[in-house]
Amino acid sequence: MPVRSPAPAAGLRDAVLTALDAIQTDPAGVKAHEAVTATCITASRTHRSAAHRLGVPCGTYRRHLALAKERLVERLLRG
Numbered sequence: 001m002p003v004r005s006p007a008p009a010a011g012l013r014d015a016v017l018t019a020l021d022a023i024q025t026d027p028a029g030v031k032a033h034e035a036v037t038a039t040c041i042t043a044s045r046t047h048r049s050a051a052h053r054l055g056v057p058c059g060t061y062r063r064h065l066a067l068a069k070e071r072l073v074e075r076l077l078r079g
Helices: 008-022 027-041 047-054 058-078
Strands: none
Touching: 008 027, 008 058, 027 047, 027 058, 047 058
16 A cells, blocks of 8 residues: 655645745844734734734735745745
8 A cells, every 4th residue: 555645735834834934034024924924824804904913004014915925935936
């Protein structure tokens, strides 16, 4: 009987969480980490509610979230 590998979703989740932890290399990265965590990990219902949770204006929140997405994709593509 062949040995089954872990579920692909679990591997992807682990890779994303590892990349997410790695983006906290500077103050902007910390804010980016907080934005993506508030949006995706703790699943705020709206961007407005995520911004409120973080105590920042929506525009600032969106800027941090865009930076987080950029850094996460860069890290994931680097492997």
